[in-house]
Amino acid sequence: MSEQDLIELAVSGDLDAFNRLVLQYQDAAFNTAYRIMSDPAAAADATQEAVISMYRKLNTYRGGSFKSWFLRIVTNACYDELRRIKRRPSVPLEPENDEGELVDSPSWMEDDAPDPDEAASARELESAIEHCLADLEEKFRVVMVLVDISGEDYESVSAIINRPMGTVKSRLARARQKMQDCLRGFGELLPEKFRLKDEETE
Amino acid sequence: MNSRQDTLPKRDNEALCAYLDGVMTGEERLKFEKRLAKSLRLQKALKEYTQLRLAVRSLPCQPAPRNFSLTREEVRALKRQPVLYPAFGFASLAAVLILALVFTSEFIFKTYSAPMAREVSSEATLSAAPSQENARDVPEQPLIFTWGGAYGMGGGGAGGIGGDAPAAAYGMGGGLSVGTTIVGNTGEEQAAKPGEITAPLPSEGAGAGLPETPEEEAPQAQVFSTPMSSEPVEPLIFGIRESEAGQIIASYPPAEAKTAPETAADTQTEANPALVSDVLKIGLLASAFVLALLALVFYLKR
Numbered sequence: 326m327s328e329q330d331l332i333e334l335a336v337s338g339d340l341d342a343f344n345r346l347v348l349q350y351q352d353a354a355f356n357t358a359y360r361i362m363s364d365p366a367a368a369a370d371a372t373q374e375a376v377i378s379m380y381r382k383l384n385t386y387r388g389g390s391f392k393s394w395f396l397r398i399v400t401n402a403c404y405d406e407l408r409r410i411k412r413r414p415s416v417p418l419e420p421e422n423d424e425g426e427l428v429d430s431p432s433w434m435e436d437d438a439p440d441p442d443e444a445a446s447a448r449e450l451e452s453a454i455e456h457c458l459a460d461l462e463e464k465f466r467v468v469m470v471l472v473d474i475s476g477e478d479y480e481s482v483s484a485i486i487n488r489p490m491g492t493v494k495s496r497l498a499r500a501r502q503k504m505q506d507c508l509r510g511f512g513e514l515l516p517e518k519f520r521l522k523d524e525e526t527e
Numbered sequence: 528m529n530s531r532q533d534t535l536p537k538r539d540n541e542a543l544c545a546y547l548d549g550v551m552t553g554e555e556r557l558k559f560e561k562r563l564a565k566s567l568r569l570q571k572a573l574k575e576y577t578q579l580r581l582a583v584r585s586l587p588c589q590p591a592p593r594n595f596s597l598t599r600e601e602v603r604a605l606k607r608q609p610v611l612y613p614a615f616g617f618a619s620l621a622a623v624l625i626l627a628l629v630f631t632s633e634f635i636f637k638t639y640s641a642p643m644a645r646e647v648s649s650e651a652t653l654s655a656a657p658s659q660e661n662a663r664d665v666p667e668q669p670l671i672f673t674w675g676g677a678y679g680m681g682g683g684g685a686g687g688i689g690g691d692a693p694a695a696a697y698g699m700g701g702g703l704s705v706g707t708t709i710v711g712n713t714g715e716e717q718a719a720k721p722g723e724i725t726a727p728l729p730s731e732g733a734g735a736g737l738p739e740t741p742e743e744e745a746p747q748a749q750v751f752s753t754p755m756s757s758e759p760v761e762p763l764i765f766g767i768r769e770s771e772a773g774q775i776i777a778s779y780p781p782a783e784a785k786t787a788p789e790t791a792a793d794t795q796t797e798a799n800p801a802l803v804s805d806v807l808k809i810g811l812l813a814s815a816f817v818l819a820l821l822a823l824v825f826y827l828k829r
Contacts, residue, residue: 340597340599340602343596343597344596344597347595347596347597348594348596351591351594351595351596352588352589352590352591353588354591354595355589355590355591355592355595356588356589356590359589360586360589365589365592368589369591369592369593372591372595373595376595376596376597377597377601377605380597380602380605381605447585450582450585451585451586451587454582454583454586455586458583469583472548473580473583473584474583474584474586478548478550479548479550494541494544494545494550495537495541497544497548498537498540498541498543498544499540501540501544501576501579501580502534502535502540504579504583505575505576505579508579508582
């Protein structure tokens, strides 16, 4: 059954068809939410809210990319969730160091099993990118996640965030510049192939 | 490490991203590639951005930790919710509208009715004081009051102006003079001889001697005098008989005549009764408060 058929069935009230659509896109939705929220629990909440919202708004779907439409709902759910978190900040379940400061990457959450170098490097890179991504302003982070992680084109992102194309371009350029500046701070910690060296071109 | 001074200009940065993501038109792309070939800085930035994009895209996709599909029970619950949820969702809007209505109605209606009030006020002022307008046409005439009898209390001094020397002399004497000198500025002698009882002079009497064109000549003084009685006169304290002490003899403006603004305000109140009554206002405020409270509860529960 094609996606369009599923959509039509879902709009007509077929819950199974709707759930098949959810299953098809829930990984993309959760991944986008996770990269925007930087917190798996909050991302799961946002994704669930997005699914519920999608069920209610299904009759407003007017064609086009269903994934983009769903990601738009997910992004809005993330904005709502971020606002809610700002209203009710929670205490993170992270241990404190000897000086009473929160440990950013708690060692007790890490896998104690020895990892090969490649995996360790990849994890370092992932950690650095996640850190820099989380440090970005919300508006820049959303655009970067949608373009570079979710693989949406500029036009779709423009529709998702409900801003003109020029704003998308501008925000993406700023986001990349900020990310680049941030990753430079990690320097030697990054795997060599991802190290942003100036010497190579100077 | 790169420093901030290597940061690309905003325009170049955006163009580089657009080039990297392939969203440039053919012409834009050719133009940018020409610039790129000449600029080492752009080439370096392009390489860095390519690495960055690769790095970001290399992030592992986080699989959904659970199934987000909806069960039939959840759907049933969702279908029940819209009955109340949207209603209270609009509660905040309703509360704001009601509050706006209550608090702006007075302002709006007063603002629009203010010119009317001013008109009424001015009309009332005009009608209330026509004599003032008329009085402007006639040159002001000094009023001279003479208090009757032997107890005349001055005033004669002014009357002495223009009079002959003896009259002026008596006039200057003030209240103890018997009889009063009453002379206008017409130059005509109206001085009374000492001991002579001055007959009450109606105002017309003074005006009778005026020329028809009063502007050309100096205004003539109106003269008022109280008739002198031969009966024993009760002593006056500040011009008031002892028996009248403590009573209101006269007031200005007269008690029955309201001032112009008061009249205008009364007229406005009668013409424009309050559009939103106080009871209704209180009711609206109370309902707005309840709605706002509900909206707040629902908002926080989300």
